[in-house]
Amino acid sequence: MKRLGPWLAAPLLVGLAHADYRLETVVEGLEHPWSLAFLPDGGMLVTERPGRLRLVDTDGELREAPVAGVPEVFAEAQAGLFEVMLAPDFADSGLLYLSYAYGDLSANNTCLGRARFNGEGLSAGEVLFCASPAKRGASHYGGRMALLPDETLVLTLGDGFDYREQAQNAGNHLGSLVRLTLDGRVPDDNPFLGDGSARPELYSIGHRNVQGIVYDDERDELLINEHGPRGGDELNRIQPGANYGWPLTSHGVDYTGARITPFRELPAFTPPLLHWTPSIAPSGMALYRGDAFPDWQGDLFVSALAGQQVRRLIREEGRVVEQQALFEELGARIRDVRVGPDGYLYLLTDHAEGALVRVVPEE
Amino acid sequence: MMARWKTPLLGFVLALLVTTLSGSLIQTQFNLAAIAALGAEISLTTRLGTSAQDLLGFAPLYAAMVAVALAVALPLATLGWRWLPLPPGLLYPLAAALGLWLAFTIADALAPMPTLIAATRSLSGTLAMLGGAALGGLVYACCRAGRTS
Incomplete structure (x- = not known):
């Protein structure tokens, strides 16, 4: 116990x-594995942050040569190759999605690519989306993905660390979730679409660095977790168009111990379902x-x-009751x-x- | 008569205190300004409370950084006076500010995040923090002047 x-x-x-x-x-x-996807034949694909996609075959053996055709990534500190996710029709199409950091130390951000996997390598690679603006440093990329039942996908992004106030700016992608169709277009019911000053891909804003995402089909809920600074890691239930408050609200303080904000919660922002302070x-x-x-x-x-x-989270009616x-x-x-x-x-x-x-x- | 080392030590301690406390207060105001620019209302009570919290939460770590910076910069300035005979009221503030700037640069290079102290993300914030160090250097110069006068 x-x-x-x-x-x-x-x-x-x-x-x-x-x-x-x-x-x-x-x-x-x-080497710093980041994500895995289960292939229909029983094998697995695993991303390594330095920029390699590895195949674990049906016998559980790691194929020595990385999968060829992975896009060039910016690999430094937290940057690199992030998630691999199979398309819903992967068994027929062979399509998969990769999220990764592009650029260099002075100008970079998160990209979403799609390619066809034939069991050996990738082909027909295309870039579907790149977060903008390109920012300096190698921190806070998000990079997780989830499929929604309406044939769209949600990609998580980060605030780039030094740009935390930009998480409140709907005119860029920093510190947000974006929602795209499976071929990278903007769905016509995206929540910020009617706002001329906002980026149409946005699904929610006010995030710091979203590192986990799950769609609960039974409850029809999209859930994410995100890193707080020192304390204030959060579990959030995502509502389209909602603002989750970072950096205006946080249960954490900066790594130096300084207050980032005096406010833990404010009425204008959606509070977390749960926060971890101290951080996990x-x-x-x-x-x-x-x-x-x-x-x-x-x-x-x-x-x-x-x-x-x-951390196992036990829920009742969507509320976390035990851990x-x-x-x-x-x-x-x-x-x-x-x-x-x-x-x-x-x-x-x-x-x-x-x-x-x-x-x-x-x- | 006070021992030869006591006055510089007292000056160092006072410089450390002034630099740390002013720096803590300055960075709080910069962080609050960033929050206010996003539309939040910062009352005087909130401002005072946050400043006090940072004196408890931020100042101890910052003091360690400042102590290392001043422990290098101030003695070096004393040694270097022979080749750069600036008035002490200019020499020590300059040395303290340069020492702290070097400490910021090294910390940012070593820390996993791009900028360790958020207030130093902007030139104005960095200069304000260095201004605090210059004030500390001035206190150090005054202490030394008191001993030699």
Whole structure:
């Protein structure tokens, strides 16, 4: 049993029985793996932040040569290759999406690309979207993606760190979520479309660095997690067109200890469902739907870097009522958590010699 | 008679205090100005409260940075006076400001984020913070002048 401290704003406690699980290392030697996607044939694609896409075949073996045809990325500090996501019709089309940083240290941001995967390499690559403006530094890119049921996708972005006030400016993409059609166009019902001064791709604004995103089809909810500064990591329920307040509101302070804002919440902004103070540095996020762990049905799983754990969030009517820290025994920064088609959880550890770890029931 | 090292040490401590406290207050005002520019109303109570919170939350870390900067800059200025015989009231403020600017530059190069102290993202914020260091350098010069007069 794991008991967490009393510092989190949301109800935590946690006196849950530990689920009986076993951790299995599937693949080692991945350099800062960032994201994975499950292929229909049972294989997996894994991104490595320096700019490589790796194939784990159906036998669980890591193909030595990276997948060819990945776009050139700007790899520095937090920048690099981020997420890989299969198109809904991947089995027929072979199309997949990649998010990545473009540019150089003085001018860069997040891009979304699409390409065709034939089992060996990528072809017919095209850039669908690039966030603007290009900014200086190598921090805060977002880079996560989720598919919505209306055949659109949402891409998360970051505020570029030094540009935090721009998260309130709908005239650019910094610190926002954008929604696009599957071929990169602006959907005609995007919430900022009628505002001539706003970027039409915007879906929500006022974010710092969105690192996890999940669409809950049963509740018809889009959920994201985002890094706060020192404290103030957030879980947010996304409403189209809403403003989540950064940097006008935050439960955290700057890394130097300075107040970024005197306001934790303000009426004009949508408050988080939950905040983590002190920070756990949330990274990926998954919604559990599967047969392997019946007790976890419908729970959210949030991987954490600084926290070196996966936080299980138990919800009632969409409200987080309890939390449980899992997989701390790995002693690793965890970059991503996914639910495989087999119902097992899959974790990526964020190290120069990172690993893909599978969580299976004990028996 | 006060020992030879006591006056410079007292001057250093006072310079550290002045630079740190002024810098903390200055950066708070810059951060609040950025928030106010986004449309938030900052009352006097909020301003005073946030300034006080930063004196507790920000100033200790900033003091460490300032201490290192001044510990290098002020003795170097004393040594360098032989080749650059500026009046102490100009020499030490200049040295303190340059030392702090170097500390900002090194911190930004080493820290994972582009700019460690948000107020120094702009030229005006950086100059204001360096102004605080110059004030500290002036206090140091006054202390030394008091000893030698």
